[in-house]
Amino acid sequence: MEIIQNFIDAIVGIFRESGLMSLGWQNYVMIAVACVLFFLAIKKQYEPLLLLPIAFGMLLVNLYPSIMAAPETTLMSAEECIAAKGTVEGYATTIMDGVTYYNVPHYGGLFYYLYQGVKLGIYPPLIFLGVGAMTDFGPLIANPKSFILGAAAQIGIFVTFIGAIFLGFTNAQSGAISIIGGADGPTAIFVTTKLAPELLGSIAIAAYSYMALVPIIQPPIMRALTTKKERAVVMEQLRPVSKLEKIIFPVVIVVIISILLPDAAPLVGMLMFGNLLKESGVCDRLSKTAQNELMNIITIFLGTTVGATATGANFLSFNTLKIIALGLIAFMMGSAFGVVFGKLMYKFTGGKVNPLIGSAGVSAVPMAARVSQKVGQEENPGNFLLMHAMGPNVAGVIGSAVAAGVLLNVLK
């Protein structure tokens, strides 16, 4: 009889502990959202390397919220400690009002510890290390004027800031939301963890979703702002860049940016360190590790833990809708300002610059440059804009890091 009672108690206990009893409706909605993201990542292949870990982190935290639980310490009397743990040995003590209490630790969930890399701003610079090791700044060095387009595409960030302020967000939250316009995931995460960590899930998901949607969002804007003649411009071949120039570039950039904008130093510093590893040609092993193993490991940690911040209670709010709308505006404005400045360069150079490369100033590398190439080839199939668009594209990475430095400096 006792055996059956124990069996029933165990089953009831398991049922009470199960998700069926503890999960709210918000969790089930978030599980559905995670499934939609799985579909977009796997079937549509929208930024799958990031969207898939984000979606899985979201799924897991809504099934088992304790996976993000912070560690705690419970104060127990000697009797309670013995009843719970069987011994008092090995536990630190606290004496209050003459009574000795034992500090019994409860460890945090797996994602809590992995999330510290996001919270402390460790993962985004490490991702930038890998990005730097994969990036060829040659097109930008050959045509430094591309920096103008990289800067123009950042205007969207500051215009969206105004929209966020008027929608009722605080200054810091507005800064974090507006950085979505930089179209740079690690920068968006870096800024958000410092300015508005409570919005991290919504901002990261919006940023990566829009980056994945670059081929859909940008072409109509590019076509609307340019004429057929401008889109058909064939640009002159870029000059070859010597190895010495490529080696000096990261050192010069890191020195200038770190002195002028110290808040951008972690991002730009790691980006340029990765690039120096590649260009120096003497650290092949380190460069390959930064590009592959390290980048992949950090991507897994970053994706899953950022996804895990999107719990039902955090994510399902009117603010998320506002962030998604503002993010889209920021992104569209960035692309539009890039094209408008491209048109200005077209005018000033007497028609030598194709304005389509301006939209690549948003830093979604290399997707934005590929969009310029695609739209350009629609007008002239023999036109190869890719390398010309890579200049503004990598300038956009530096530009968004500079914009992040400005936001952090002013709003922190």
Next chain:
Amino acid sequence: MDLMSKLTISASMLLTGFAIVFGVLLFLILVIWGYGRIISSAQTKASNRTKKRAKIEKIAVKTVEKSGNMAAPVKTKPVITPKTSDEISDELVAVISAAVYSIYGSKDKVKIKSIKKSSGRSAWANAGVLHNTRPF
């Protein structure tokens, strides 16, 4: 936050952001353009110096030949080298010759008479460019 403070923070952020981002990136343009010029001119000077040295050596050899102080030339079979333009290096000629030799071997008598750089992009090059720049 009242309307006035919202307007103030919005305007100051727009102005600050615009000024700093453009200021810093314009400064970077100047720096990169400047050091690019310096490196290019230094490299041009170095290559001119090498060319000059080669010219001097050539003149020196000719002078020695004229004065008759040179050792008697060793008679060897004349080596037939393919006609090439200045743009094609000896290394490239060696690579192409080795590739031809590896296909035909020594049994087939094959001569490379000339190696020319084609003016336009070949069908293979076009295919390669298209493959590498195809957007999606």
